[in-house]
Each structure stands twice: as C-alpha cells, then as structure tokens.
Amino acid sequence: GAVVSQHPSRVICKSGTSVKIECRSLDFQATTMFWYRQFPKQSLMLMATSNEGSKATYEQGVEKDKFLINHASLTLSTLTVTSAHPEDSSFYICSAGVIKTYTYGYTFGSGTRLTVV
Amino acid sequence: QKEVEQDPGPLSVPEGAIVSLNCTYSNSAFQYFMWYRQYSRKGPELLMYTYSSGNKEDGRFTAQVDKSSKYISLFIRDSQPSDSATYLCAMSGGFQKLVFGTGTRLLVSP
Numbered sequence: 351g352a353v354v355s356q357h358p359s360r361v362i363c364k365s366g367t368s369v370k371i372e373c374r375s376l377d378f379q380a381t382t383m384f385w386y387r388q389f390p391k392q393s394l395m396l397m398a399t400s401n402e403g404s405k406a407t408y409e410q411g412v413e414k415d416k417f418l419i420n421h422a423s424l425t426l427s428t429l430t431v432t433s434a435h436p437e438d439s440s441f442y443i444c445s446a447g448v449i450k451t452y453t454y455g456y457t458f459g460s461g462t463r464l465t466v467v
Numbered sequence: 468q469k470e471v472e473q474d475p476g477p478l479s480v481p482e483g484a485i486v487s488l489n490c491t492y493s494n495s496a497f498q499y500f501m502w503y504r505q506y507s508r509k510g511p512e513l514l515m516y517t518y519s520s521g522n523k524e525d526g527r528f529t530a531q532v533d534k535s536s537k538y539i540s541l542f543i544r545d546s547q548p549s550d551s552a553t554y555l556c557a558m559s560g561g562f563q564k565l566v567f568g569t570g571t572r573l574l575v576s577p
Binding site: 354356384391392393394396399441443445456457458459460461463 | 501503508509510511512513555557564565567568569570572
C-alpha cells in the first residue's frame with residue numbers, strides 16, 4: 351500500500367529558530383501533498399496544499415512567510431517553521447493524495463510533534 | 468453550520484459490542500468518503516474508503532454512505548480494546564482537500 355514517511359517524529363527547538371519537517375512518499379508519486387496541524391483532542395486543521403513544482407496554496411489565516419512549504423519533487427515535500435515561538439508548538443501531519451486505478455485515498459504520515467521552548 | 472458534523476464522544480462500550488459511528492454533512496458535492504483511525508500522537512490511518520452511496524465491508528468494519536440523507540456510518544463488529552482510538556470521518560468532492568469531522572473518541576473496555 352501507499353506509504354508516507356514523515357521525519358522527524360518529535361523535535362524540540364528554541365524560540366526563534368527554524369525547524370524543517372520532511373514528508374516523503376515511498377512507493378508512489380505524490381503530485382499533491384497536504385499539511386495539517388492538530389491541537390490536542392481536536393481534529394486536523396488544513397494549513398496548505400502543496401503541488402509539485404508550484405507554490406503552495408495556504409488556507410485562510412495561515413502565515414505563508416512563517417510556514418514555508420516546498421514540494422520540489424514528486425516524492426518529497428517539506429514544511430519549515432521559521433522563527434518558531436511557543437505558540438507554534440503542535441502536532442504537524444502531512445498527507446499525500448493517491449490516485450490509482452479504481453482506488454482513491456489520502457495517506458498520512460505519522461506526524462511530527464513540535465515543542466518550542 | 469459546519470460542513471461535516473461528528474459527535475466527539477467519548478463513546479464507551481464493552482468488549483465485543485457493535486459500535487456505530489456517524490457523520491452528517493451538508494455539501495452535496497462530496498463524492499468520496501473515508502474513515503480514519505487515529506491513535507494518540509500518531510497520524511491518521513485509512514480504514515475505509517467509499518465512493519458515492521452504498522456499503523463496503525472489510526473484516527469487522529462496515530462503511531455505509533447514504534447520499535440522499537447526507538449521512539455516513541462506520542460499524543465495528545466484535546469491538547476490541549485495541550479499537551480504542553479516535554475515529555475521523557472525511558470527505559471530498561474529488562482530488563481536493565479533505566473535509567474532516569471533529570472525530571469521535573472510542574473507548575472499548577475489556
């Protein structure tokens with residue numbers, strides 16, 4: 351089945367530094383990847399949609415200069431949280447859209463827990 | 468009104484019970500319906516995927532979609548403690564962003 355690998359699974363960083371999260375599709379080409387943020391006991395909040403080779407589309411209220419998304423290849427998308435602050439601490443999850451013959455679905459990465467101290 | 472409504476629970480059942488999880492939605496353009504299971508601090512795992520109306524069965528899990536009522540369900544038979552997790556319904560109108568329900572937390576006690 352489709353596998354999406356997300357790294358790191360957990361990261362602690364100091365306030366003001368930047369953190370990069372990687373999301374790789376291991377056995378398929380993902381033309382579209384989605385980045386979500388999830389607060390404790392809440393559902394997933396879509397941050398942005400990333401298409402290979404083009405600029406990401408951000409949801410309303412998401413700062414594109416703070417959350418930099420790059421989708422340079424069909425198997426890799428990255429999210430960089432720039433100048434992180436404690437309020438950026440959250441669970442970040444990527445997913446890739448998969449289209450195969452007679453099937454359809456979205457596969458999620460395992461998530462990255464970011465703690466900014 | 469939210470596009471997708473889901474009871475947040477928690478839903479507590481004894482082991483072996485039949486569990487019924489539901490979502491309602493308002494957007495008639497939705498064609499693809501999914502159920503995800505999410506364990507604490509993990510990414511969601513796709514359980515069931517259904518296109519348009521109908522039923523789909525996979526082991527102990529059955530997904531139902533009633534587009535006329537804008538209502539989808541997930542049934543879990545012979546529930547196990549390992550089924551304890553948050554279940555998220557999700558849907559879309561095509562190869563587009565998913566719209567999620569808030570998730571229902573399920574607790575299956577031994």
